[in-house]
Amino acid sequence: MVSKEHPRYASLALRDKLVSGYDQGIASAHGLIAHGRGEAFDYLLGEQTSENARNAAKVACAHLLTARFPVFSVNGNTATLVPDEIAELQTFIDMPIEINLFHPSRQRMEKIAEHLRAHGVTNVLTGSDFVELPNIASDRAKVDKNGIFKADVVFVPLEDGDRAQVLTTLGKIVLTVDLNPLSRTAVTSTVTIVDEVTRALKNLVSFAKDFESGYHRDELNLLKAAFDNLENLKTSYAIVLERLRSLVR
């Protein structure tokens, strides 16, 4: 075990959590590599939530609260890292949780569903009744007829670029969490929270809690309208540049 005094304790603890998710058959080997990529970008962001990312989480929350039919798309890494936060978010926002895997197997799908339910997640969809989205080379093209397919707002943290693109082309509002502000997913989505997924989910839950104590629908619509994702990405990107400069000072 890593000591809590270690300057990168939070990051190393997350890494151990993910390896344990892999050992349980929830995360995939490719998911571990993808997590590593994220770690490097988080390191460049200083491993903390920027004001900018906090605001993006607030706007994403506004989208979820005002949606006609929101859906939360979950992969192996998200299920491993934030099952409690997903369950908590569901207490504020009524939405199905659709499991959607890049490297799918019936067995892993069931393991993930079981894991989520054990953490209090309800309304879990496993794509048993699916349709296939166009222009996606992987199995992630398969989406649930009663989930992503009919959603107006899709929250897809740790998404693949090609699917994010197709989902927006289909007219859906796409909310994502991506540590690389220059990725195709980041650039294509409606709202990109450039943050580590556990920090992003905690913020989403906290905003959902705040809003619950009373808000006007116009207030949320104003938040949505005032948001510019390109500006948001540019700011995140500026943080990376500034941090890179400071690291060699």
Next chain:
Amino acid sequence: MVSKEHPRYASLALRDKLVSGYDQGIASAHGLIAHGRGEAFDYLLGEQTSENARNAAKVACAHLLTARFPVFSVNGNTATLVPDEIAELQTFIDMPIEINLFHPSRQRMEKIAEHLRAHGVTNVLTGSDFVELPNIASDRAKVDKNGIFKADVVFVPLEDGDRAQVLTTLGKIVLTVDLNPLSRTAVTSTVTIVDEVTRALKNLVSFAKDFESGYHRDELNLLKAAFDNLENLKTSYAIVLERLRSLVR
């Protein structure tokens, strides 16, 4: 399988190779995550070898060729990704290959040794006769008495920062491959090749081949003396900054 037309085909093929190494019990789960971190930095470097990294590989080659007793330290990722290149390098430079793991097990050690030998690698040390280096918290402290311990030049691609530091403190010349020009390993080593490990190894082999056709020992010593690792790292780092800027143009 990923299509060869994919703009990031080489990177994705490497990723698949590593997952297959993991499935064979050669790479570790933590190794997969570490690979992902490297992927992110390679992406920032444009996934190609810079002139700067090519020069560092040349200088590293000069160190290996002029060493009294060079040793090549191999971990699970290196064994998975470049077994053929290690074997080829041994045809030009007579040196033992010491397997040294952060997450060791006798079984994995044997699997890696077997894998390397199957690819033509000879003189493989598995640390059966070891001494422990000071100030290293992990099992990587254990080094072979007939390997790293008595080496004057150690080639340790994908190394841990604390061990790189200890090895230099012990007066050894440390050559490494690290995609993060700001890492402790990168900063501590004598020569840091800021490049992806398969590209770096192919370059090393190619320089060893060039030098074999005839060189003067003074020429190699001059190469070594002219090299400034800090300048090398600054240049690599400038490439990352420039690339980040160009990505949003």
